[in-house]
Amino acid sequence: MSxxxxxxxxxxxxxxxxVQCEDCGARLFPRRQVCPRCKSQNLQRYQFGGEGKVYSHTVVYDAPAGYEGFVPYIGALVELEEGPLIAAQLTDVDIDDVQIGMPVEMVTRxxxxxxxxxxxxxxxxxxxxxxxxx
Amino acid sequence: MMKPNREVGIVGYGAYIPRYRISAAEISRVWKMGEDTLHLEEKAVPGLDEDTATIAIEAARNAVRKAKIDPQKLGAIWLGSESKPYSVKPTATIVAEAVGATPHTTAADWEFACKAGTEAMQAAFGFVGSGMVQYAMAIGADTAQGRPGDQLEYTAGAGGAAFIIGPREESMAYLEGSHSYVSDTPDFFRRPSQHYPTHGSRFTGEPAYFTHSLMATQYLMDQLGYGPQDYDKVIFHQPNSKFPVRLAKRLGFAPEQYEDGLLVPVIGNAYAASSALGLAAVLDKADVGERILLASFGSGAGSDAFSFVTTELITRGRNPLPGVADYVTRRREIDYARYARHRGKLSMY
Structure with missing residues (x-):
């Protein structure tokens, strides 16, 4: 544990x-030092709104150490409204109810x-x- | 009666109730007790990844959105709870970080059983009223535990409510006055390192809940020159369905005054969030110019009573922000086995 x-x-x-690239406007998550689109280092903090859609999803039955207590849980790629695609768990939803394109919102858990x-x-x-x- | 020199009120508020429910009938199926003794339908159960911090964060975020203020202007994030994730390490700093209020602010956890949230609210009125800060957030949040098979298991629920206190001119409901009444009454307690509380059964009633709630409420009404007929809505602490109704009747309040804020039949006793969620539910439906009485109760024991009047800002953010009713209707029923897992009653090692 670190x-x-x-x-x-x-x-x-x-x-x-x-972060948001001040040169090309790209909004990036997680934050980076250099914009992968235009190579600019002129990046400023950007607060994402937390809304997006399920891009893809899977069910995890054999969890890595530390996550065993949550199985089975849903791992998903979520496409944020601002553009980035991020990996995250889905919560407060039954496995059979998850659909690609489903509108989702960020919660802290x-x-x-x-x-x-x-x-x-x-x-x-x-x-x-x-x-x-x- | 307490009232700060500077006029203050509630400039925003937010609620949160977890998605899962267990019915009284399902608990009774396992323990063979009569499920109708407490007049509860079901109670809210936190998810596997929820605790007092995550519940408080969502309530606090809803409050910030409702108030439409910059969270950097919050001079205090105060969280009342009896179910802190850490015994030593403030939960309030986690909430403050998550809502974006750090680092130039105060943050602390408050403890007074089920009135820890309103205790924080009482202090927040003083903090803002003195001019020390512009806004202060008081939160009540809990994931209460009852010993398996105990009467408490039917009622110990989960939830959170957050209130941003600020100047009256920005308020959705302004404060007319408040009063607190406390004594050393050992009706309910939990010693360090103990998982489940001990309660005094019938002793929790007359000398504890009723005496303190009645005295705080009656004193405040007397000081303000009001009677029950002057209030549109009233909210009391809700350890079960019987106590708040009996208390309301003894003070002369009618069902139409207390029903909007009575959530215990459908979410259980949310402890530090119990009366606070009742206030949020009432504010969700209130019209301009309504007078509202809130009286919490916390074991050990004490009661905080507040008199509010809603302003023309009361409907701010009502849509699309989720209200108490949205969380109450978002429900997924679970059986006792799943409940046992959610509440950490199954050991994996």
Whole structure:
């Protein structure tokens, strides 16, 4: 368990804080030092809205260490409204109800814990959008 | 009666209730108790990846969106709970980080059983009312546990409600006055390292819940010169369905005054979020100019009573932000086996 590593990733994990390229406008998550589209290093913090759609999904029955307590869970690629495609778990949804293209929104949940006396790691997951705009 | 020199009120609020429900009938199926004794249909159960921090984060995010303020202007993030994820390490800093309020702010966890959230609210009114900060957030959130087979298991639910306190001119509901009433009454407690609480059964009623809630409420109404007929809505702490209804009747309130804020039959007792969620449910439906009375209760024991009046801003953000009713109707029923897994009652090693 690296406390420093988890602490460094906190802002991007808790609330999808990424970067925007000030030269070509690309919005990037996770944050990068150099824009992969135009090679610019002129990147500023960008707060993602947290809404997107399921691009693809799978069910995990044999989880890596630290995630056994959640099986079976849904791993998905989520296409954020601002463009980036990110890997995340889906939550608050039954396996049979997941559809490609389903509107989802970011929530902050427990990702894992390091035993009974270790760190609890929180981060983004996605759930079916609770309420559509009128 | 307490009232700060500077006029204050609620400038935004948000709620959260987990998706999962277990019915009283299902708990009774396992433990063979009469499920009708507490008049509950079902209670909310947190998901496998939920705890007091995640519940508080969603309620707090809804409150920030409702208030339409920059979270960097929050001078306090105060979280009341009896089910903190860490015994030592503030949950409030996790919430503050997640809503984007760090680092120039205060953050702390409050403890007073089921009134920890309103205790934080009481302090937030003083913090804003003194002019020390522009906005302060008070949250009540819990994932309460009852010993398997105990009467508490039928009621111990989960949920959270967050309130952003600020100046009256920006408020959806302004504060007329408040009062707190406390004494050393050991009706319910949990010692360090103990997983489940101990309660005094019938002792939790008359000397604890009823005395403290009645005294706080009656004193506040007397000081303001109001009677029950002056209030459009009233919300009490909801440890079960019987207590708040009996209390309301003793104080002279009618069903149409207390029913909007009575959530315990469908979500259980959300502890520090119980009366706070009731207030959020009432604000969700309130019209301009309604007078609302809130009186929490926390074991150990005490009650905080508040008198609010809604303003022309009361409908701000009502759509598309999710309200209490949206979370109540979002439900997935689970059986006792799945409930046992969700509540950490199954050991994997």
């Amino acid at each position: 406390l420093a590593r988890h602490w460094r990733l906190q802002n991007q994990r808790y609330r999808l804080l990424g 427990r990702l894992r814990q390091y035993g009974e006396d270790g760190l609890i790691v929180y981060g983004y997951k996605f759930r079916p959008k609770l309420k559509e705009a009128p």
